[in-house]
Amino acid sequence: MNIGDPIIPFSLPGVDGNTYSPDDFSAKQVLVIIFSCNHCPYVRAWEDRMVQIQADTGDRGVQLIAINANDVSKYPADNFQNMQKRAQEKQFNFPYVFDESQEIATVYAAQRTPEVFVFDAARRLQYHGAIDDSYEDPDAVQHPYLRQALDALLNGQTPVVASTPPVGCTIKWK
């Protein structure tokens, strides 16, 4: 996807038993799609920050959705049951949904986990890439790309940094 492209709709099962689509959050000013998974250490390094970002920005009109598209036959740690466990263990405060067919990851041209797509109120892509610039140490972050993009959009501005290389594991394709 390119900056400015419209969101691609989906309808995917969540770990809480509900099915989620972008339209469920039409009242939200900003929608953040994060391709994620269970086993990847980059995701594990960043997932507390994902929870914190949702907690910090939810009231201001931001909604995160995490999508796991990995091939669970080769990576059973990423199966739906383990997704449910992870969501409970980390107390995810956003939907965690399963793209079993990998169709959505394919049409988004997602490559890594985690990989962030931020859509504005008109559901146009405004930021794509990494969460920030320090997976290993949250205290060493110098460029909180996602937070900066969210702040800009919530203030009616365009993110200064619209794109960064996503850093993480490759999506495990079938």
Add this chain to the structure above:
Amino acid sequence: MKIQFLYYEDCPSHEAGQQRLQQVMAELGLQTPVEVIKVETEAEATRWGFIGSPTILIDGVDIDPPPSGTPPALTCRAYLWQNGRFSPLPSPALIRRALTRALANTQSATEVKS
């Protein structure tokens, strides 16, 4: 002492992992050559017992031995640091402990021989 650094190309942590290993070795004054091994297939992962990238073996022993039964995999490896955080890289402290232990074992073996 034999040091082997195994990695999977698709995982971006291997360059930083090699740098970290070299940095800790330099701190310890170790000039042992590191054998860098690229794991490219599932068969190779199985042969090496490679559970993720990067993996560091010292005298054939994993610096962070995984639980038995951990399946081989062509993916990034998660390291749990002592501060409770996960990282795609082993901590310098973990590498240092493993190298120091191996050095001690090498010295003990030398003393026994002499």
